[in-house]
Amino acid sequence: MEVQRASASMLKEEKLPSPKKKASAGLFCSGIAFTVVIAAMGFAFSRVPGFDHVGPLACAIVIAVIYRQFFGYPEALRSGIQFSAKRLLRFAIILYGLKLNIDTVLHQGLPLLVRDMGVIGFAILTTVWLGKVLKAEPSLTLLLGVGTGVCGAAAIASVSPILKANDEDTAIGVGIIALVGTVFSVAYTLLRPFLPISAIHYGIWSGISLHEIAHVALAGAPAGQDALAIALLAKLGRVLLLIPLCFILIFWMNRKNSGNSSGTRIEFPWFLLGFILMSLFGSYCLGHSISVSQGVMDGVSNLTTFILTSAMVGLGLNVSLRDLRAKALRPLIAMLITSIVLSVVTLFVA
Template sequence: MGSQSAKGLSMNELAEQQQKRPEPKPSGWLWFAGITFTVIIAVFGYILSKVPGFDHVGPLACAIVIAVMYRQFFGYPEKLRTGIQFSSKRFLRFAIILYGLKLNIDIVLHQGLGLLARDVGVIVFAILFTVWLGKLLKAESSLVLLLGVGTGVCGAAAIAAVSPIVKAKDEDTAIGVGIIALVGTIFSITYTILRPFLPLSAIDYGIWSGISLHEIAHVALAGAPAGPDGLAIALLAKLGRVLLLVPLCFILMYWVKRKSSGSAGDTKIEFPWFLIGFILMSLFGSYVLGKSIPVSKAAMDVVANATTFILTTAMVGLGLNVSLRDLRTKAARPLIAMLITSVILSVISYFIA
């Protein structure tokens, strides 16, 4: 008995040691193969986004669709997991940093302060109303919060920036980005159809588009029929919302930390260092590029396209975590909450434009 007990104890100790032992790291080529895998699907996403019908949806949503379908038919490529996770996390943060170049802080602060006040109202309304509707509909709280942030701020980029702060699942992030891309595209096309029938000047229409639509690409699509002046004011209004992403992230950090400290398990919140990079790139793009360092529009377009591609590659990594079975049961109610919020936001924004 004593020897059996001792033997059992040693086996337990051995089991504990095996649990504590870190998993063996895959070889470098598997890590590289995982990254390459996400890049290839991102390329296919770009190709699909050129097909009529998908051209308004954009490469991010197209890449997510391909990744989700791959997961359903072939399963998750476990051997490539580390490379895929590198794309979904590291590339995501790097893309957010580069995204800062799209924000000209100088223009927003000097010409868009009035719009900025309306942008604050839009963000507060979108997040709080979406979360409230989500609770009313008993929807997935994490996904509802991401959709509220995406609706109020700047679509996929906002969801990507907020996800690590609120500790959202990769699946929720991918679903949120896909929903934002789809709904935002529908709304922006609807705006262009309604434009000739609305009693709004080009400037007022541009403001309406900029403070109510989801992504910069959606604002550009909807604002184009208003001419160069209308498009310019639309993008300015949208950039104000992008600027407000930074303080929103820090507010959410405080909220998550306070919420977790009140619970039984106090969770440590990782500081979003990529936001510092976002701010620095915004300052660099606003006060250095084009002034101290001359740069052509073609070069900026290359950087913008590279940023979108890196973000698309990250979305592939997130999309591979999505299960269609869960999507049917999980996404319907958050989608309804976001749609209702978007419609009401469009109506309110129309009257304050």
């Protein structure tokens, strides 16, 4: 009997989680909560006049970078922070697919899609070429080229696993693209009254040349609803082209690694399938067979942005200001030159 009791007692002890596992689980959850809190601070700052045009992504990354410089990386919370930076990032990209209405782009935006293809090719190739001329850091330069050509932070976050970019480059790239895109969108609104173009022309120009959907909305809104609608349609075409671009980059990276004996093949980014499925669901189910209010869609959009912001906090904590100026200045110059040339050229072909 005593043997049976002892064995039963041992079984109970085995089933009970150890204090070490409890502690690690607690630190894991605390790490996720840490990124969520800073993301909430980023959202709060983005509502302050002066910061409202910058957006929560850039605000949260700046807060995370400042925290890292003053307090160091919170090593005890690393597992939860890395979960936000990796897993939550992919989940946010999947949800981001709901922002893309494939049906609208294919039925109304095909002429714009051709121009979008030219914009993406020009932005990436020109930025990479300028980066080589300036001897800029290649990985960050390529990320900025993709962000400039496609859809800003979401594009950078989508291609960084494919390009094997480190977390620091990804965070720096997202921060730069958010800040520069904001400056350009504000400049567009200031220039609009002096440009000899129609509101529709201005909307197309904004949609095919500005960096993120938020930047396009910011610049397009003052020109009226029609201009804003065509601007967002042009931008959605660039978001749609993110899908084939990712497959091209996978092929390119595998070809590049095949010539290197130590290189490994790029794993397929399965979250991209989620992005495609959510795009199809949002395009052909929501509003058709499934009725959803605009309020719900706005809530999902805000949730997506918040999750993406939490993920960016995890990336921002990897940024060292000591190396930032030396590493980011030349890629920033390459991206700025590309953005300026792109804006001038597309003004005449929009």
